[in-house]
Amino acid sequence: MYDYTIIGGGILGLATAYRLLQERPGATLVLLEKESGLARHQTGHNSGVIHAGVYYTPGSLKARLCKEGAARTIRFCEEQGVAYERCGKLIVATDAEEAARLKGLEERVVANALDHETVSADRLREIEPNVAGAAALLVHATGIVDYSQICARFADAIRESGGEIRTGAAVTAIRESDTEIAVESGAGDFTARTLIVCAGLQGDRLALMSGLDIDFRVLPFRGEYYRVAQARGQLVNHLIYPVPDPSLPFLGVHLTRHIDGSLSVGPNAVLSLGRENYGGNFPVPRDMADMMAFPGFYKLMARFAAAGLYELRGSLSKQVYLERCRKYCPSLAYDDLQPMEAGIRAQTVSADGTLVDDFLFLETARSLHVCNAPSPAATSALPIADDVVARALRKAN
Ligand SMILES: Cc1cc2nc3c(=O)[nH]c(=O)nc-3n(C[C@H](O)[C@H](O)[C@H](O)COP(=O)(O)OP(=O)(O)OC[C@H]3O[C@@H](n4cnc5c(N)ncnc54)[C@H](O)[C@@H]3O)c2cc1C
Numbered sequence: 001m002y003d004y005t006i007i008g009g010g011i012l013g014l015a016t017a018y019r020l021l022q023e024r025p026g027a028t029l030v031l032l033e034k035e036s037g038l039a040r041h042q043t044g045h046n047s048g049v050i051h052a053g054v055y056y057t058p059g060s061l062k063a064r065l066c067k068e069g070a071a072r073t074i075r076f077c078e079e080q081g082v083a084y085e086r087c088g089k090l091i092v093a094t095d096a097e098e099a100a101r102l103k104g105l106e107e108r109v110v111a112n113a114l115d116h117e118t119v120s121a122d123r124l125r126e127i128e129p130n131v132a133g134a135a136a137l138l139v140h141a142t143g144i145v146d147y148s149q150i151c152a153r154f155a156d157a158i159r160e161s162g163g164e165i166r167t168g169a170a171v172t173a174i175r176e177s178d179t180e181i182a183v184e185s186g187a188g189d190f191t192a193r194t195l196i197v198c199a200g201l202q203g204d205r206l207a208l209m210s211g212l213d214i215d216f217r218v219l220p221f222r223g224e225y226y227r228v229a230q231a232r233g234q235l236v237n238h239l240i241y242p243v244p245d246p247s248l249p250f251l252g253v254h255l256t257r258h259i260d261g262s263l264s265v266g267p268n269a270v271l272s273l274g275r276e277n278y279g280g281n282f283p284v285p286r287d288m289a290d291m292m293a294f295p296g297f298y299k300l301m302a303r304f305a306a307a308g309l310y311e312l313r314g315s316l317s318k319q320v321y322l323e324r325c326r327k328y329c330p331s332l333a334y335d336d337l338q339p340m341e342a343g344i345r346a347q348t349v350s351a352d353g354t355l356v357d358d359f360l361f362l363e364t365a366r367s368l369h370v371c372n373a374p375s376p377a378a379t380s381a382l383p384i385a386d387d388v389v390a391r392a393l394r395k396a397n
Pocket residue numbers: 007008009010011012013032033034035038039040041042043044045046047048049050051169170171172198199200201202206222223267342343344345346373374375376377378379380
């Protein structure tokens with residue numbers, strides 16, 4: 001019997017295993033991942049941004065975990081020799097209305113105590129000749145990294161501390177008794193004293209498998225990107241973000257530099273017809289059936305009908321997508337946008353159709369489920385893992 005079984009080889013499962021073995025050296029631990037490698041879902045398909053924590057309510061858990069997470073991600077990269085860059089992020093207002101909203105964001109940046117600079121239209125032209133705007137806000141702490149590389153270092157450290165990682169181990173059943181918790185998986189059965197689940201897009205299904213009575217479901221939202229043609233890869237020096245539209249739940253398509261030297265634009269946020277269909281947005285029968293059977297889906301669709309249509313238009317038409325980027329980067333051309341694989345976000349939605357914004361943890365006597373870990377959870381992975389570990393250790397006592 002193991003001390004701990006962890007389900008999920010994304011950044012949260014791996015960070016949790018890493019921190020648990022630091023806190024309890026010698027504990028026995030097995031991490032189960034259904035894919036043949038690690039970080040194959042949200043973690044390996046994200047924008048690679050180390051968020052500074054601009055948007056979150058001052059004093060909120062998200063704001064605190066993001067700021068702390070960004071600092072610890074950078075420290076981890078320095079200790080482990082993982083490439084990162086603190087390139088800074090420019091939020092660009094393209095007209096007077098957006099400039100007014102940008103002022104509101106600046107107040108938030110001040111309240112969150114983030115190092116920043118207001119940028120006039122003239123100064124913007126100097127530091128970003130290919131970007132046009134009426135005003136901008138430069139947040140210095142934002143950075144870029146490849147989260148898959150961080151995961152690979154976590155995995156090395158877990159193995160060096162005696163932990164086991166099994167891939168190809170899709171968990172299909174969970175049985176809990178007074179003394180132990182057993183899981184059945186494609187790589188055999190595993191029994192432990194405590195189970196920790198960080199299953200991302202499958203989080204609600206694993207919670208149901210554990211017998212938890214949940215009133216939410218995970219709805220998948222595709223984040224579609226384009227890769228900017230290599231010849232135009234030096235188009236910008238910072239990450240370039242639009243001022244978020246308050247009627248839309250996501251940040252808007254942005255120009256993102258990546259640590260491998262490439263540049264992308266995206267992601268948008270379109271309802272996905274399957275939880276893991278990265279190649280195309282085709283319907284996956286089981287996922288569609290679960291979505292259709294969930295009352296929260298219809299309420300969400302009704303609430304965000306206009307936003308949904310806006311996103312769908314950008315998804316169906318590359319020209320529409322391009323026009324949204326050209327608002328702040330006018331020299332981008334149709335042929336600059338080249339295909340790139342989408343990411344799919346796990347968005348937890350309540351039965352009343354509300355998007356669950358905060359991190360959500362649920363427990364049984366012997367299990368702990370991370371049921372909602374939206375962006376910036378990759379940035380915040382280490383402090384989130386600390387929280388999960390503290391809960392798991394309380395359980396073990
Ligand atoms: C398009 C997009 C852009 C984003 N951009 C950023 C960003 O720039 N910065 C940032 O901080 N955050 C970003 N995020 C958010 C961030 O990527 C996620 O919050 C984070 O990766 C969540 O990690 P996770 O470990 O919970 O989930 P995942 O990475 O999805 O891992 C869950 C794992 O569980 C495994 N699993 C599921 N079911 C089972 C089962 N039954 N048995 C065994 N294994 C199972 C899956 O295979 C998967 O590997 C973005 C997300 C997306 C989708």
